[in-house]
Amino acid sequence: MTATDIAIVGVGKIARDQHIPSIAADPGFTLAATVSRSGGVDGTENHETLDALLEARPDIPAVSLCMPPVPRYEAARAAIAAGRHVMLEKPPGATVAEVFALERLAREAGVTLFATWHSRHAAGVAAAKDWLADKNIRRLRVDWKEDVRKWHPGQAWIWEPGGLGVFDPGINALSIVTEIMPVPLHLSAAELSFPENRDTPIAADLTFAGPGDIDATATFDWRQEGGEIWQIEIETDAGTLKLTEGGDRLFIDGAEQEVANAGEYPELYRRFAHLIDTGASDVDPAPLIHVADAFLLGRRIVTAPFHD
Template sequence: MTSPVRLGLIGCGRIAQVAHLPAAEKAEGIKLVAVCDPDASVTGAVAARYGIGTVHNDHTALLAEPSIEAVLIAAPDRFHFDLTRAALAAGKHVLVEKPLASTVAECDELVALVRTGGLKLQVGAMKRHDPGLEFAHRFADAKLGQIRSFHAWYRIGSIRPGVEATLFPKVFDDDMRRHAETTFKVDRERYLLATHGAHVFDTVRFLLGDVKAVTAAHRGFGRDHAWNVLVTLASGVVGSVSITVDVAGDGAEGIEVFGATGQVAVRTHFPFFRRASDVWAYSLADGVATVPVLADTDAYERQVEAFARAVRRDLPVSPDAEDGLEAVRMIAAVEQSVVAGAEVLL
């Protein structure tokens, strides 16, 4: 790329500070030129840490800057739709944290805006840029033949807070912000399904294609929740997805896919270890198992670099707005199936 994409960050909270800001600082093809957050103390601290000269506390002021070509939206989920719509209206390319928006209707509107506006909209399901999952995607297309079954799982472990305390840098925050976010997350069941389902459902579609129907069951255990989902692909293949928060001890994430001529198993690490997923892949035709050894493994850095290439070279983004819509459609379908006790068609 001849020149880096000039990027503004909207939302300087926890995910921005532990993931997006460190990634943007070292990513090729990106120059972070402005930050925005309603909390002036947070924007000031973030700007000082990263040497950013332009600070805003109102997103409309950032979006009005003609020198900013694109924005990374890392605000809480409930703001994704309004901020993304405003950014597209201002002529900015957008990388927005997952989920794309809170409802299917909001996602539909954003998809329509992208189709008619000519701007890039990438959803921050960064695991598509995990080189282990990228390998599994290529292997599934080339070696598995007809897909016959799959199982995906996403389990959050009870030790996660301690792991985060070990890995995360100091986060600039205040008690008022934390209290406000806790209040908005009071519907813990819905919050957990949306925030974790957005990842695992996107991974299923990335490796296996579109989904036709889901049948879901849910059980709550106080603050803990578990979903088990029977998933029917557009191809007719049936597999399963489980989401559990919390399990005692360590968490786990992965997917196993079985085809007529091979199988692939993926174990995905906690993203802040910055490790590629472990992959074991077997091809019947070759008669061998493959275990790739992968470098350049920070999925957050790789996703923003891919976004920059898409903007500069007019390439497709991944995941795009339609992928974001389908993930939210699956979240909504699981909610509907749990209530109805029946299969829900997408």
């Protein structure tokens, strides 16, 4: 198997924690270059800008975009125009329209576009989807709570327009829900809590509507202390399913199920390689649509200032 050269654009925390180790362990890819103004990866060629990379290295066929969502569209558009396959960190864009535009551009250019949702590749998600497939859903409860100071220290962009605020982690839960639920849901109400000194919410309460009398809600909160709560509980006519630890552990009626996989980001790169090999794309905007609807429907609540 011949490895595909790939470049990482945006060498921040998520790139160093997840993308770089996953590429290093994947026989399908070789990290050939990076794009970063603040320093790249030791021993790897670095470029100051994406345009510089695209001009200097026409031999690199794939790029993984790990920068914040607001500048991601222009970077993806430029890479697609240069004939490169593109992998997008979540969320795939700052707006839903951007995602549809990139999908069209990739299709016209004949390149692969992979809009990733890493939490869909957590160990318990596929098994949860299979178990729920023939069940009647009665209740969905999502609790996704963490400490922003721990997971996003000093990252000012998350508090700026387009940064999503608490929906940055919350969209992970939505990506799982939209993957495993056997029936479609749409947002019917939302309350968004904004610190008085920030432009994005620190907490959100969502209510969904769907077929029948489904009771479906989600709570996201960035003020959690004493450990993360990343869980989804679904009551059905045949028992209760629970995913905990971000989808890594699966319980049916309280009994833990045996699940295993290679890890979320290694699975993403395995999927990206398959898409490139088969000439396909994978672009699902459903989680981002829920977030956009929350901003459209959400009742704004102003809360105490937040300081790092």
